[in-house]
Amino acid sequence: MAAMIESMLGAPAGSIVTVRPDYTVITDGPSNRVTELVKSVAAPEKVVVIFDHDVPTGSPEAAFTWKRIHTFAHTYSCKFVQNVGIGYNWMMNEVVKPGDIVIGGGRHASIYGSVGALGLNVTVPELARVIEGGYYSFIVPQTIVVELKGELEGSAMDAAMTIMKKLGSSAKGKVIELVGSLSEHDKAVICGMVCGTGAFTALWSESKAADVTVDLSEVVPMVKMPCDDREAQEQAAILPRSAVRGVNVNAGQIGGIAGGTIADLRKAAALMEGRKLACGFRLSIVPATSKDYLMALNEGLIEKFIDFNAQIGAVGDRSVTWQGPGVIDKGEKLITTGLYTFDGCMGVKTSMVYSASVESVMEAATTKAI
Amino acid sequence: MEKVFSGRIWKFGNDIDTDTIIPGKRGTIPTIEEMKKYAFELLKPEFGSTVRPGDILVAGTNFGCGSSREQAATVLSGNGVRCIIAKSFARIFFRNAFNSGILLITCDGIQDVCEGGDIVTVEVGKSVSVNGHTFPIGGCPDNLFQIVSNGGLIEDTKLRLASGVQPTQAAKLPLEQRGKGNYTMAEKLLMANAGVRDCKPGDILITHPDFFMIHDIYTPYVLDTLHKMGAKKLADPDKVCIVYDHCMPTAVAKNDTSHYNAGLAIGEEYGVTKHHIGEGICHSLMHEMRYAKPGEVATATDSHTTTYGGAGNFCSGIGTAEMCAALITGELWFKVPEAIKVVLNGHLPDGVMSKDVILKLLGDIKADGGQYKSIEFVGPAAREMDMMARFTVANMALEAGAKCGLFEADEKTAAYYDMPLEEIAWVKAGDDNRYEKVLTYNVEELEPQLSCPQGVDNVHPISEVLGTKIDEVFLGSCTNGNLDDLAVAASYMKGKKIAPDMRFIVTPATNKVYKEAIKLGYIQTFVEAGAVVTHPCCGLCCGMPFGLMADDDRLLSTANRNFIGRQGTKKTLSYLCSPAVAAVSAIAGVITDPRTCPHE
Numbered sequence: 001m002a003a004m005i006e007s008m009l010g011a012p013a014g015s016i017v018t019v020r021p022d023y024t025v026i027t028d029g030p031s032n033r034v035t036e037l038v039k040s041v042a043a044p045e046k047v048v049v050i051f052d053h054d055v056p057t058g059s060p061e062a063a064f065t066w067k068r069i070h071t072f073a074h075t076y077s078c079k080f081v082q083n084v085g086i087g088y089n090w091m092m093n094e095v096v097k098p099g100d101i102v103i104g105g106g107r108h109a110s111i112y113g114s115v116g117a118l119g120l121n122v123t124v125p126e127l128a129r130v131i132e133g134g135y136y137s138f139i140v141p142q143t144i145v146v147e148l149k150g151e152l153e154g155s156a157m158d159a160a161m162t163i164m165k166k167l168g169s170s171a172k173g174k175v176i177e178l179v180g181s182l183s184e185h186d187k188a189v190i191c192g193m194v195c196g197t198g199a200f201t202a203l204w205s206e207s208k209a210a211d212v213t214v215d216l217s218e219v220v221p222m223v224k225m226p227c228d229d230r231e232a233q234e235q236a237a238i239l240p241r242s243a244v245r246g247v248n249v250n251a252g253q254i255g256g257i258a259g260g261t262i263a264d265l266r267k268a269a270a271l272m273e274g275r276k277l278a279c280g281f282r283l284s285i286v287p288a289t290s291k292d293y294l295m296a297l298n299e300g301l302i303e304k305f306i307d308f309n310a311q312i313g314a315v316g317d318r319s320v321t322w323q324g325p326g327v328i329d330k331g332e333k334l335i336t337t338g339l340y341t342f343d344g345c346m347g348v349k350t351s352m353v354y355s356a357s358v359e360s361v362m363e364a365a366t367t368k369a370i
Numbered sequence: 371m372e373k374v375f376s377g378r379i380w381k382f383g384n385d386i387d388t389d390t391i392i393p394g395k396r397g398t399i400p401t402i403e404e405m406k407k408y409a410f411e412l413l414k415p416e417f418g419s420t421v422r423p424g425d426i427l428v429a430g431t432n433f434g435c436g437s438s439r440e441q442a443a444t445v446l447s448g449n450g451v452r453c454i455i456a457k458s459f460a461r462i463f464f465r466n467a468f469n470s471g472i473l474l475i476t477c478d479g480i481q482d483v484c485e486g487g488d489i490v491t492v493e494v495g496k497s498v499s500v501n502g503h504t505f506p507i508g509g510c511p512d513n514l515f516q517i518v519s520n521g522g523l524i525e526d527t528k529l530r531l532a533s534g535v536q537p538t539q540a541a542k543l544p545l546e547q548r549g550k551g552n553y554t555m556a557e558k559l560l561m562a563n564a565g566v567r568d569c570k571p572g573d574i575l576i577t578h579p580d581f582f583m584i585h586d587i588y589t590p591y592v593l594d595t596l597h598k599m600g601a602k603k604l605a606d607p608d609k610v611c612i613v614y615d616h617c618m619p620t621a622v623a624k625n626d627t628s629h630y631n632a633g634l635a636i637g638e639e640y641g642v643t644k645h646h647i648g649e650g651i652c653h654s655l656m657h658e659m660r661y662a663k664p665g666e667v668a669t670a671t672d673s674h675t676t677t678y679g680g681a682g683n684f685c686s687g688i689g690t691a692e693m694c695a696a697l698i699t700g701e702l703w704f705k706v707p708e709a710i711k712v713v714l715n716g717h718l719p720d721g722v723m724s725k726d727v728i729l730k731l732l733g734d735i736k737a738d739g740g741q742y743k744s745i746e747f748v749g750p751a752a753r754e755m756d757m758m759a760r761f762t763v764a765n766m767a768l769e770a771g772a773k774c775g776l777f778e779a780d781e782k783t784a785a786y787y788d789m790p791l792e793e794i795a796w797v798k799a800g801d802d803n804r805y806e807k808v809l810t811y812n813v814e815e816l817e818p819q820l821s822c823p824q825g826v827d828n829v830h831p832i833s834e835v836l837g838t839k840i841d842e843v844f845l846g847s848c849t850n851g852n853l854d855d856l857a858v859a860a861s862y863m864k865g866k867k868i869a870p871d872m873r874f875i876v877t878p879a880t881n882k883v884y885k886e887a888i889k890l891g892y893i894q895t896f897v898e899a900g901a902v903v904t905h906p907c908c909g910l911c912c913g914m915p916f917g918l919m920a921d922d923d924r925l926l927s928t929a930n931r932n933f934i935g936r937q938g939t940k941k942t943l944s945y946l947c948s949p950a951v952a953a954v955s956a957i958a959g960v961i962t963d964p965r966t967c968p969h970e
Contacts, residue, residue: 055902056842056875058621058915060939067920070871082873083900250627251620280634282648284619290897297888297897306881311619311648314875314902323915325619325905329627347623 003143004205005175008099008118011140018137021120022046022100024130026072027087028053028065029317031105034127035072042134047078048095050087055316058324085289085315088112088192088257093291103130108339110176110202111192111257114184120201141174141200147210148180150217155357156186157258157337160193161222163214165238172198177205180216185263192257193339196224198234223370224355226341236341241360247370249354250332252361253346255286256319259337262287262295264358269301271362272308278368283361284326286313310365320345328353335364371473371519373494377426377453380417381486384430385737385825388442388463389933391434394913397441398617398625400590405441406448412940423450426490430456430481432738434463435771436933438673440591440689443470447522455480455490455498460771461742462673466689468514471522479505523691527599527698537605537700540578541565548665549796552804554709555776556744558797559684563667573706579609581661582697583670585652586614587912589632591690592671596640596697604640605700611644611661612636613652616908621915640697650880650906653677653848657761658880660787664779664794669693669702674848674930676768680760681787682779682797687768707773709744710735711805714751716814721965723858724759725850725928725948727751728766729819730811733829740770743806747777748799751813757786758854765849766930769826818963821946824934832951832963840945841923843868843956845896846877846904847911850928850949853883853890859953860892861969868900869959875917876901877909899957913937926961928952 003013011017026034026049041047049069054062073080084090087104088111096102098116102109105127112119120138122130130136146167152159159182167176176199178190191202221241227233254260254268265287277283285305287293293315296302305312313325319338321327327347328334334346334353341353354370364370390413392405399405410417427433427446433456434442443466446454454467457478467474475498483503484490490500495509510518520526540563548562557569564575584592589612604610612633620626636642646655653674655661662668662678668685669675675687688702696702712731718724731745745767747760755763760777767775777783779797784790802808818832845851845859856878868874876896878884884906887893893903909916911929919925919938925945927937932944947955950964957967 056873056904056910056917058918060918060920060942063918063920063923063938066873067923080871083902282618282620282630290902293903294894294897297894302888302893303885306885309648311905312903313619314904316902323622325621325916327620327623327626329620329623329625332627351623 003175004177004203005143006140009140013140013142015140016137017140018135019101020135021103021130023048023091023095023102025050025087025091025102025104026069027106028069029106031124031127032065032069034105034124034131035069037125037128038131040132041076041078042132044077047076047131049073049078049080050090051082052085052087053317054324055314058321083290085287085292086257086260086317089261089288092188093289103136108192108195108257110195110199111188113201113203114187114191118201121195143175143177144171145177145179145207145209145211147213148178148182149213149215152182152186152216152219154219155359156189157193157357158222159216159219160190161224161238162219163190163194164197166212166214167197169198173200175200176202177207178202179205179207179210185261189258196234196339221357221360223360224341226343226352226354228343230342233340233342241356241370244354244370248333248368249335249364249370251282251328251334252365253284253286253318253326253334253336253338254358254361255284255288255313256317256338257288258339259358260286260288260292262292264337265292265296265301267358268362269304271359272304275366277309278366281365281368283310283365284313285310286318287315290315322347335361335370337361374492376489376491377424378422379426379428379484379486379488379490381484382427382429385432385435386429387933388434388436388439389936391442392445393935397439398587398622398629400625400628402444402448406445409445409449412935421449421451425451427451427454428481428484428490429454431458432741432771433459434467435460435737436673436931438462438671438687438689439587440466440470440691443467443472443689447471453492457481458738458741461773462687462689465692468517469523469689469691471518473510473518475507477505477507523695524595524598527695531600531698535699545793549798552800554744554800554804555682555746555778555797556684556707556709556774559665559667560704560706562665569706571706571708574703575706576701576703577667578700579669579696579702580663580666581668582610582693583652583656583661584610584612584693585672586617586629586633588671588690589629589636592694593632593636595691595694599694599698601694601698604697607641607643610642610697611646612642613655614647615651616912616914618648618907619905648905648907650883651848651851651908653765654852654879657681658882663787664783664789665797669696673768674765676772676775677761677765677848679764679767679774679776680757681783682777682794684774686774707742707744708806709746710740711799711802711808712745712747713808713810714747714749714813715810716751716812717754718751718813719965721950722816722818723948723950724755724762726816726819727813728763729821729829729946730816732766732770732827733819735770737769737825737827738771740767740772743772745770745772745775746799747775752777753780756854757782758852762849769930818948818951820951820961821932823943823945824932826931826946832961835961836963838961839924840926840955840960842873842875842917842919842925843952844875844910844917844925844927844929845949845952846879846909847929848879849930851877851879851883853886855928855949856883856887856892857890859949860895862950862953862964862967863899863957864895864970866899866957868956872956872959873917874901874956875904875910877904877916878906880906910937926952926955
């Protein structure tokens, strides 16, 4: 049986394919620089410009970036989207269909694999060529099939980190094909996270051939450890939480593709019942999209967050912020459901960021320790 | 300090505001040593590196207007400036400057005969001379000269504490003696607290404020100053609250956490237990928590402390050194202000709000028109305003340089505070003849007003700026982030969408307002329209990272200040308006008149 990617592309691993993406995405994350390189746009109706990170703008520089990418969208008649939340989640909820090919300059496009689409990350110069030419050529990668056995009772983030730890660098450049019975939310979280191994992308399938097996009932709380800089992010250590139990933390954040959707907001609220925010701990909650925010509102969750004395942020992607709500100072520690842990990613160097599940963040919120 | 000295002049114009003296974003740098390099950064970038100790500033009117931040004075004294000569000074800056060891001299005329770089000679209490011209000047009050000579209030208080001074007891007037006679509201309130039966403008009265508030911009400086003064305890920690609203959520990585930690430390070391961390804006909480009550005196380390004057509370902002001295001794002196009576007649038309009333007044009397004065609002239209609308007006009275902005206490005040009217009904304005002037407005003739770039008093009626394209709209602040404000905005926005390229930021004033607004459906309306909602805090109003703008961007804001550079770069253009104007303009994408728009 052919690997999923080979069926989708109609070509075997090792062959060169040229695809015309259904969507090419530019955000105000690192991919925003592409607007300085692009000289023409082959298929404007397929380019989506989303301002989703620095919302609301945390500096005049961010406002200049807004102007630049907005002017780009306007000049080339591309769709400009803002105020809706994280681009990935918005695209998944509103736009992307099974079989679509989505190319972006972020790191988590593999999330689209959870809805049967092909999500690819490219470098900024490559993104410029894709936008100018309207196509992308690459060699069909090998596939590694990961079978997830049993029921997941814990957090999808912990499951994802378990998978990532088991794979190590063996999935680098390959397509991770995931097999297992999980909720839509959990599939999206795992798909979005496993590209952290350097994989080409991730997809869900019904494949019978398993290269790696993970027993979901053995999943324990995990933590992605701090690392030195953005380039070292892929090598950041993943450890069982027990290895860092007791480490004092100053602040927590619940948000991002792995922590900001309604399922996770519900979890956070449930974990607030009968408990108090520790004095001296700052907790930010950033719903992933306006849709998630409104659902949380209607379910009474936002009021629970307010009563718990958490700070609720504007919808968007706050995983990397040098200036904006939720940042930490030199020498401080943050535990977050965000996926980045490089020094300075949430404020200034030298600070430490730990990536962990909603459950782990909530525990730290009441104890001030991992 | 010598009585005769000379110095090199730095020349300035009128209305040099505190953001010009030290930009807001620099004002949270933890030490003066670091911060002082940025004095006048936007106006005279060379100042920080070329100023010499002994240099003297010469300026026009209203020098130091704007914020209560003491740093506007300490960055100058830190750079060795010991004297400023101006046509007039803003009132909080006046106090802060003396407390920082800077001698202030009022002189009108020297400005026409000198330029930057000239040498001026000062004979304290006698004259100032430059380029062959001599101008007589007034005397300096002894107690203020003493503070300057001792090098500032910190040194002065240190000496007092070391000599064993103890907090004194308040001696308020009994209820039946309060408010008697033909006096202004400010006079009545000050006399009631100070325990005196008579006073006149210019008198110094010693009050014992009923409540003290510190917010998180100033926590490190308060802690540091209490230590420097040698303070071991406060007169009454139960009368103190600390509000974390400017730097919470922590958004400026290198600064905000230290402010947060300093607040907690003040609590631990000095027994302050009322901490409000990320619960909303200080001035909104002061009335929401009923800390600032009608008939009483409150003070805070912030300029917009005038807000609770809407409830007939005498409230005025002070700098950090003064706050520390007051916290230790329990005392705070006030110079009895002159007063302006503003009579508001008629009914506010649909689409016109109390914000428009105060903006109109500001445009008429300008940023120094209320300098050192109590502005007292009476008349049927004032009485018709609900409490939130009154707080809006009192909040912005500060922008005219006012000491306080006061409304009479009536049934609405009593209901809001759940107090018997008899206890507060004495908070009533005096006869017209007690006032320096009486201004009368018929609010029915009013159209919506906007403060235009780049001064709060650059007020224009909406007809003159209709159709101006706007890039971002901010609905929030202690001025207009209250429930009634959100209600009005929501009434214009239900079922509608904001303009395609519009950024619309909603910041409820407090957690309580946020929850109520959720229950009433306002937040849903805003988000469905395309807004993003931030956590209750000061946010964009004070230039924190919650929507900062770029060159040539136009911001329309319901806040209270549009000084150059405050919400972005020095080329960002900020307009101030009412919640109704903000709502309809967010929908249209351009400045729009709410009177022409449908609403629920």
